[in-house]
Amino acid sequence: MEPYTIDRSSNWRREAVEQWLFGLDLVSPAMRADIVTAWVSSWASSPYETLAGMPFTPDAPDYPLMSHVNDVTRAGIDLAHRAATDWGATVDPEVLVPILILHDLDKPLLYVRNGDTAGYSKLAEELPHGVVGAMMLKELGFAHSVVSTVATHATNAPFHGRGFEAYVLYYADLFAADHALMACGKVPFYRRRKS
Numbered sequence: 001m002e003p004y005t006i007d008r009s010s011n012w013r014r015e016a017v018e019q020w021l022f023g024l025d026l027v028s029p030a031m032r033a034d035i036v037t038a039w040v041s042s043w044a045s046s047p048y049e050t051l052a053g054m055p056f057t058p059d060a061p062d063y064p065l066m067s068h069v070n071d072v073t074r075a076g077i078d079l080a081h082r083a084a085t086d087w088g089a090t091v092d093p094e095v096l097v098p099i100l101i102l103h104d105l106d107k108p109l110l111y112v113r114n115g116d117t118a119g120y121s122k123l124a125e126e127l128p129h130g131v132v133g134a135m136m137l138k139e140l141g142f143a144h145s146v147v148s149t150v151a152t153h154a155t156n157a158p159f160h161g162r163g164f165e166a167y168v169l170y171y172a173d174l175f176a177a178d179h180a181l182m183a184c185g186k187v188p189f190y191r192r193r194k195s
């Protein structure tokens, strides 16, 4: 069975995704439509009835994925603005914004809820986080820079990309992830001891 299907139709899901996502007004109408289709496809292929039911991670299932995604987009846009103002970095919103909004696109397909806890789906034993999202983005026709950055963004990926967007995503994601972990009483990445 295919792990996901591309869904360009579900109008009620499109509306909910458009209302949820921060940053859609920063990209072109065509990019906005592709970003919404990507999230609608992940949601429609997942076991979740609502966006609010999707967990950020099995370690912190009470933090909603929908909050984390907007946390990362806002933090990433702030960091990119800082880098452009202070260091002369060139920011292309048509590359940065989809990477920020879509970096965790595959989580609804990889995590499953069991009552108050969450665990991993069968698909999570077949492909790593980031790679499934990248496959979906490739199928949807996103640029290689978006596909490759999402594919390699996970903290346990073998390496991260060299692009400016990969650098911004790394710090925005960890900053936001640590907030989510601390909000759930978990040890954040920045305080983990080396063993």
Ligand SMILES: [Fe+2]
Pocket: 103, 104, 129, 153, 154, 155
């Ligand atoms: Fe991630």
Ligand SMILES: [Fe+2]
Pocket: 068, 072, 103, 104, 173, 177
């Ligand atoms: Fe993330």
